[in-house]
Amino acid sequence: MTALLSSPTRVPAKPRRLALRAAWTLVGVLFIASFWGLDLEWAKLWELPSDVWHYFGLMFSDPDWSKLPEALFQTWRSVSMAWVGALVGVVLATLLGIPAAEGVGPIWVRLPLRWMFAVIRAVPEVIIAIILLTVTGLTPFTGALALAIGGIGTHAKWTYETIEATPTGTGEAVKAAGGNRMQMVRWGLWPSASPELMSLGLYRFEINVRTSAILGLIGVGGIGDMLTAYTQFREWGVVGMLIIVVIVVTMTIDAISGRIRRRIMEGAKSRDLDRIV
Amino acid sequence: MIAALAAFTALTTIPALGGVEIDLESIARNWSNGAQRVGMLLTPDWSILPRTWEPMYQTLSMAMVGTVISAALAIPLSLWAARPTNPNGLTRRAVRFSLNVVRAIPDLVYATILVAMVGVGTLPGVITLVLFDIGIVVKLVSESIDSADSSYMEAGRAAGGTQTQINKVTALPQSWPVMASQILYSLELNVRISAILGIVGAGGIGRLIDEVRGFYRYDALSAIIIEILVVVLIIEVISNGLRKRLR
Numbered sequence: 001m002t003a004l005l006s007s008p009t010r011v012p013a014k015p016r017r018l019a020l021r022a023a024w025t026l027v028g029v030l031f032i033a034s035f036w037g038l039d040l041e042w043a044k045l046w047e048l049p050s051d052v053w054h055y056f057g058l059m060f061s062d063p064d065w066s067k068l069p070e071a072l073f074q075t076w077r078s079v080s081m082a083w084v085g086a087l088v089g090v091v092l093a094t095l096l097g098i099p100a101a102e103g104v105g106p107i108w109v110r111l112p113l114r115w116m117f118a119v120i121r122a123v124p125e126v127i128i129a130i131i132l133l134t135v136t137g138l139t140p141f142t143g144a145l146a147l148a149i150g151g152i153g154t155h156a157k158w159t160y161e162t163i164e165a166t167p168t169g170t171g172e173a174v175k176a177a178g179g180n181r182m183q184m185v186r187w188g189l190w191p192s193a194s195p196e197l198m199s200l201g202l203y204r205f206e207i208n209v210r211t212s213a214i215l216g217l218i219g220v221g222g223i224g225d226m227l228t229a230y231t232q233f234r235e236w237g238v239v240g241m242l243i244i245v246v247i248v249v250t251m252t253i254d255a256i257s258g259r260i261r262r263r264i265m266e267g268a269k270s271r272d273l274d275r276i277v
Numbered sequence: 278m279i280a281a282l283a284a285f286t287a288l289t290t291i292p293a294l295g296g297v298e299i300d301l302e303s304i305a306r307n308w309s310n311g312a313q314r315v316g317m318l319l320t321p322d323w324s325i326l327p328r329t330w331e332p333m334y335q336t337l338s339m340a341m342v343g344t345v346i347s348a349a350l351a352i353p354l355s356l357w358a359a360r361p362t363n364p365n366g367l368t369r370r371a372v373r374f375s376l377n378v379v380r381a382i383p384d385l386v387y388a389t390i391l392v393a394m395v396g397v398g399t400l401p402g403v404i405t406l407v408l409f410d411i412g413i414v415v416k417l418v419s420e421s422i423d424s425a426d427s428s429y430m431e432a433g434r435a436a437g438g439t440q441t442q443i444n445k446v447t448a449l450p451q452s453w454p455v456m457a458s459q460i461l462y463s464l465e466l467n468v469r470i471s472a473i474l475g476i477v478g479a480g481g482i483g484r485l486i487d488e489v490r491g492f493y494r495y496d497a498l499s500a501i502i503i504e505i506l507v508v509v510l511i512i513e514v515i516s517n518g519l520r521k522r523l524r
Contacts, residue, residue: 027345030341031342031345033338034337034339035342037335037338038335038339038480044396044400048400051394051395055390055394080288080289080290081297083285083289084286084297084299087286118513122469122510123502123506124470124473126473126476127473127502130498131314131315131318134307134310134311134315134495135304135310135311135314136300136304136307137303139298139300140297141297141298141299143297213383214386217385217389217477224383227389227390228477231389231390232393234393243386243390246382246383246386247378247382250381251377251378254377254381
């Protein structure tokens with residue numbers, strides 16, 4: 001006892017975390033190897049800030065607003081692609097995603113579907129569009145279809161994850177009352193999962209607004225088309241205007257869609273209730 | 278609500294306004310044309326593979342360098358953008374707003390403009406990836422700091438720590454797992470994006486995609502797509518495994 005009291009308090013040694021250190025070393029080695037592999041031009045890297053500043057001046061000191069009507073027309077085309085793509089994609093993804101959820105579909109349905117989603121997720125939308133345009137040509141419809149197909153990959157994954165996360169009680173109750181699988185999904189799972197699925201669907205639209213601008217770069221139309229053209233002409237005033245349009249439109253859509261999503265998830269603010277309480 | 282959505286959908290499908298013309302007829306008309314191309318896609322020409330190693334290595338290097346640089350920049354920025362770690366409303370809003378602006382521009386649009394600015398090569402690609410990653414990592418991490426349990430930070434403040442000390446000793450260790458997980462996620466996304474950056478001239482395997490597409494070599498295209506697919510899936514499996522261990 002006395003020995004215990006007299007001995008000075010000792011801080012326990014820090015645990016050695018070999019695995020962590022090894023991981024860090026690996027990251028460092030990979031980083032250096034990749035950096036060498038890229039052989040970036042160092043001279044350019046030093047000139048970069050002044051270059052970017054120079055082009056910023058060209059783009060934003062005097063944006064060329066005379067092309068604004070055309071820009072708005074093309075923006076609407078991009079937004080339309082995004083919306084149609086989101087709508088078709090979300091409907092397909094919901095239909096395919098629900099059977100892929102655990103507790104809904106049997107395993108021989110679940111696994112192939114999940115593999116299909118993973119494969120679609122791995123293919124960028126631009127490549128899907130490149131494949132599709134052999135059939136539908138360079139039209140906004142191709143863009144919308146590419147967004148729809150590309151959207152299935154992620155949205156179906158979110159769908160089955162959402163369905164799996166919903167409480168199983170109501171579904172079991174439907175089963176106990178003699179309902180079949182379809183009825184279980186419709187009356188047991190859908191009512192509790194649908195708000196979240198709707199919200200994710202709108203989020204899909206927000207993502208598609210950005211991707212549709214990218215699809216324009218390969219020529220399916222929309223704001224991306226215009227942006228590539230004027231960047232190649234090096235008409236920086238127009239490019240600056242187009243970037244401002246893209247930023248304003250995207251942020252506005254995000255804000256509106258975000259508000260609707262909050263409304264879906266949390267319901268209306270109940271002012272009357274406050275007054276009563 | 279439903280009526281509004283239906284009206285919006287109708288508006289987006291009027292070609293005169295710039296909407297999408299739903300042209301199912303063209304699918305039927307061009308089906309034989311498409312079927313031939315799809316036939317080529319289904320018989321991949323593996324002889325292109327030796328030519329893909331170098332651009333694929335470049336793609337992966339770009340993804341790695343982009344992730345590390347953006348991670349280094351994202352750590353201080355996310356502490357700056359969260360309420361508990363930056364009580365100063367003015368700088369917090371400034372950081373958040375500028376990141377919202379950065380996030381509003383799609384990745385390939387950055388790449389196109391940067392290629393025009395600094396020339397064809399991997400440099401514009403890496404900058405694009407860094408900008409894209411900072412946008413999402415900072416948003417997700419700062420939101421998780423916002424919603425995290427801040428009692429440790431209050432304890433730090435009660436003990437008389439400065440904001441920097443509190444951030445370093447409490448907020449940072451607490452948010453490490455989220456941060457690491459988001460950074461891994463951004464690495465996954467980077468591999469996917471850098472595969473197509475080359476289409477606009479920003480380096481990597483996308484350049485090859487653009488080339489074979491120009492020559493209508495759809496059999497070679499499908500070999501490249503399958504290669505990208507395999508690489509992306511491998512990275513996803515590794516990163517999922519690592520992220521599960523982080524939790």
